[in-house]
Each structure stands twice: as structure tokens, then as C-alpha cells.
Amino acid sequence: MRRISIFIGLVVLLFHTSCESKKHETKDETKYLVSSPIRKDTSITKDYVCQIHSIRHIELRALEKGYLQHIYVDEGQFVKKGQPMFHIMPNVYEADLQKAKAEAEVAEIEYKNTQLLADGNVVSANELAMAKAEYDKAKAEVKLAETHLGFTDIRAPFDGIMDHLEAREGSLLDEGELLTTLSDNSKMWVYFNVPEAEYLDYITSANNGTKQQVELLMANNRKFDQVGVVETIEGEFNHETGNIAFRATFDNPKRILRHGETGSILMTVPLTNALLIPQKATFEVLDKKYVFVLDEKGTVQQREIHVGAELQHLFVVEKGLSENDKVLLEGIRMVKNGENIHFEYLKPEKMLSSLDLYAE
Structure with missing residues (x-):
């Protein structure tokens, strides 16, 4: 009986050892995908908070004293040039x-x-x-x-949309008293601030004086249906913020945009010879971004990188990597710094196409 117990114990031990050996062998044989950063001309879309202004926005004031006898218009009404608006006795x-x-x-x-x-x-x-x-x-x-x-007869100086009425019929007006404001919304001026470094990139990459096209993302997170162009840049930088104001002009045929609205300007900026890696290959530690880089022996080393811009699925790396580095693409949470791993190398072009990104 004792011999039978010993025999069973040996069988269990051998089985357990065999299973552990197979598990260890399976773990050792796991291959991880790695690839290298790729250099490519591409572009990014940057967004800037903006203020939307009418191309003409004026105050209508009483030029004479007197009683406001008639108001011919209403708040928010579209008026035509020459149309009567107010009449002073x-x-x-x-x-x-x-x-x-x-x-x-x-x-x-x-x-x-x-x-x-x-x-x-x-x-x-x-x-x-x-x-x-x-x-x-x-x-x-x-x-x-x-x-x-x-x-005493106040008429619209141009086609536009009038704002709030500041006086009512029968009011005694002083000279210069505000009656309302009038906005010409046929076109809109959209102002946005650009940092100095991005301004220099914009100026040096300007294409033979061709005006930069931009898009407008409205407050409801929808794109405006007209494309604008950057027409002017202010003459001085704001020394407190380090920014300079750009002005883009948008046609507004449906009068959707109104004076005083806010939104975001979306401007496409070209990137020449940018170094790209997949976003999924990175991880964060204390607000810093890292990747795992493999040496010739397949040893994993953690390395900090500096990201200059973000694309769909990709980061533009400014510092920390070169084209010759091998970067771990998958299994970031399964490896440790200094660990030797088996890997399979994926060509950068194939890696890029697998991300379903069209970088031009």
C-alpha cells in the first residue's frame, strides 16, 4: 500500500513538472511584434480658439435730441440698406x-x-x-x-441684422444716445491667436503667397459649411502671451454665424520629414511618455520620448528615437524593463498601413 502511494506521488510530481515546463516553454516562445519609426512627409490639423465678428458691426445712435416717435423695426430683424429704422419727433x-x-x-x-x-x-x-x-x-x-x-430719420446704412433695442417709443433721447447695433453678416471675420513658433513655421512654409485655407468648428462641435481663408496677420506680438492674431474670412450666405460667437479654427499644417510611431506603442509615467526599445540581444529597455504633435493613431516624435531603433508594438504590459524577449520584426511601411491612416 505504501509503495502504491509513493508511485502515485511520483506520477503527480512528474505531471506537474511537465506542465510547468510546458508553460515556461510557451512563455519563452511568445513572440512580440516590433517595428521602427518611419520618416514621412505628412500634415496635422491644429485647432485654435477663435472669436467670430461681423465684417461690419456698428452702433446706431441718435444724432439729435428729441422724442423717439416711431420704431419701424424689431430686434433680430434683417434690414435692407436705406430702410427706415427710427424716427425722432x-x-x-x-x-x-x-x-x-x-x-x-x-x-x-x-x-x-x-x-x-x-x-x-x-x-x-x-x-x-x-x-x-x-x-x-x-x-x-x-x-x-x-x-x-x-x-431725425434714421435709416439702415447697409444690409444687416439689428440687435437689442436700447430705447422705446416715446423715450426722450439725448444726442449720441445708443439705439441699437447693426451687423453685416454676409461675411465674417474670425480672429485666432497663434504662438510665435507656429507663426514662424507658417510664414516660412507659405506657398508663393497662396492664402491658407481653414475650417471653422462651431460651438455645437459641427463644422461650418464654408471654407475660410487667412487674409491678414496683425503687426505685433502680444508680449504677455507670446501670440499673434490671425484673421480668417468666411462667407456666410445663410446668415448662420452671428457677431460674438466663439468656436475653433482648424488649420492644416504640413510636416516635412516627420518621425512617426504608433500611439499604441507608448505608455505614460507621471505625465511623461515612454516606449520600450529593443537592443541587438532582444533586451527591452524603457526610453522617454518627446512628442511634438498628435495624428490619428500616430505620434510625431521630436526627441528620443531614431529610424534605426526597434520599438515594441504590442504586449507593453506583459514585459518588464531589462527582460529578454523573442520578437518578430514588422517593416515600418507595413506597420503604418495596418493603422488605417492615410498620411500624405
Whole structure:
């Protein structure tokens, strides 16, 4: 009986040892995919927070004192150039015009009489000149009175969308008091700030003066249906932020965009001879990015890298790797720093195509 127990124990031990050996052998024979970084001309899309302005945005103010007699428009209404918007009670200004016209008629009569006397050498040439000056002054007063009267009728200076009404009918207005604002939304100016380094890249890579096309991502995270162009760059950098303002212009035929909106400008920036690696080959430790690099003996070494830009599935590496390095693509959580592994090398071109990324 004792011999049988010993025999069974030996069988169990041999079986267990065989299983452990097979497991160890299976682990040792695991092959990991590795590849090398690849250099390629590509492009990235950078986004910049932007402010959206109407191409023309003005304040409409009362140019004369008086009671606001009529409001012909409503808030948010689209108005046409020349369309009446506000009317200030004109009684005082009509009276001033009638008075100026009467004084001009008197001055005209005096001038004509003096002209007749001057022709008969009754009065001097100086008296005639004084009469002529008084007549010219009176005509100027008529023009001025007509202008003041015209200021009581406020019309749209251009096609646009009006904003909030700042006064109501019957209000007593002071000279210069704000009535509303008017925005020409046929085109929009979109302002965004670019860091100095990116500005220099933009300027040095400008293609024979061709205007850079950009897209607008609206606040609802949808792209605006028109493509804009960068038309101007401000003359000075902001010394506090190190940025400079760009201005892009967008057509706005459907009047979707309004003055004061925000969004993001999407600008495609070319990258020449960029060093690319898959994002899945990296891992983070304390906000720093690392990869596992293999030496000639297949030993895994952890190495820090500096990422310059992010693409779909890819990182652009600025520092830490070269084209000759072999980088672990899979099994990052299964290996340890300094461990020897079996690996299978995947050509960079094949690695890139497997990521389903079209880098041009």
C-alpha cells in the first residue's frame, strides 16, 4: 500500500513538472511584434480658439435730441440698406429749417438790391461783398437745418441684422444716445491667436503667397459649411502671451454665424520629414511618455520620448528615437524593463498601413 502511494506521488510530481515546463516553454516562445519609426512627409490639423465678428458691426445712435416717435423695426430683424429704422419727433428741426429758409430769402433780396446799387455806383464794392457773404451764410444755415432735420430719420446704412433695442417709443433721447447695433453678416471675420513658433513655421512654409485655407468648428462641435481663408496677420506680438492674431474670412450666405460667437479654427499644417510611431506603442509615467526599445540581444529597455504633435493613431516624435531603433508594438504590459524577449520584426511601411491612416 505504501509503495502504491509513493508511485502515485511520483506520477503527480512528474505531471506537474511537465506542465510547468510546458508553460515556461510557451512563455519563452511568445513572440512580440516590433517595428521602427518611419520618416514621412505628412500634415496635422491644429485647432485654435477663435472669436467670430461681423465684417461690419456698428452702433446706431441718435444724432439729435428729441422724442423717439416711431420704431419701424424689431430686434433680430434683417434690414435692407436705406430702410427706415427710427424716427425722432421733427417739429423743432422743421421749424429751424423754415426759419433758415426765410432768413436766406431776406439775405437774397438784400444781396440783389445791393447788386443794383453797386451797378449804379451808389454803394462800394465792399458793401456788395458783405451782402454776398450774408447771403452765402444764410444758404449755409439752410443746409445745416436740412441736415439736422435729416438726422431725425434714421435709416439702415447697409444690409444687416439689428440687435437689442436700447430705447422705446416715446423715450426722450439725448444726442449720441445708443439705439441699437447693426451687423453685416454676409461675411465674417474670425480672429485666432497663434504662438510665435507656429507663426514662424507658417510664414516660412507659405506657398508663393497662396492664402491658407481653414475650417471653422462651431460651438455645437459641427463644422461650418464654408471654407475660410487667412487674409491678414496683425503687426505685433502680444508680449504677455507670446501670440499673434490671425484673421480668417468666411462667407456666410445663410446668415448662420452671428457677431460674438466663439468656436475653433482648424488649420492644416504640413510636416516635412516627420518621425512617426504608433500611439499604441507608448505608455505614460507621471505625465511623461515612454516606449520600450529593443537592443541587438532582444533586451527591452524603457526610453522617454518627446512628442511634438498628435495624428490619428500616430505620434510625431521630436526627441528620443531614431529610424534605426526597434520599438515594441504590442504586449507593453506583459514585459518588464531589462527582460529578454523573442520578437518578430514588422517593416515600418507595413506597420503604418495596418493603422488605417492615410498620411500624405
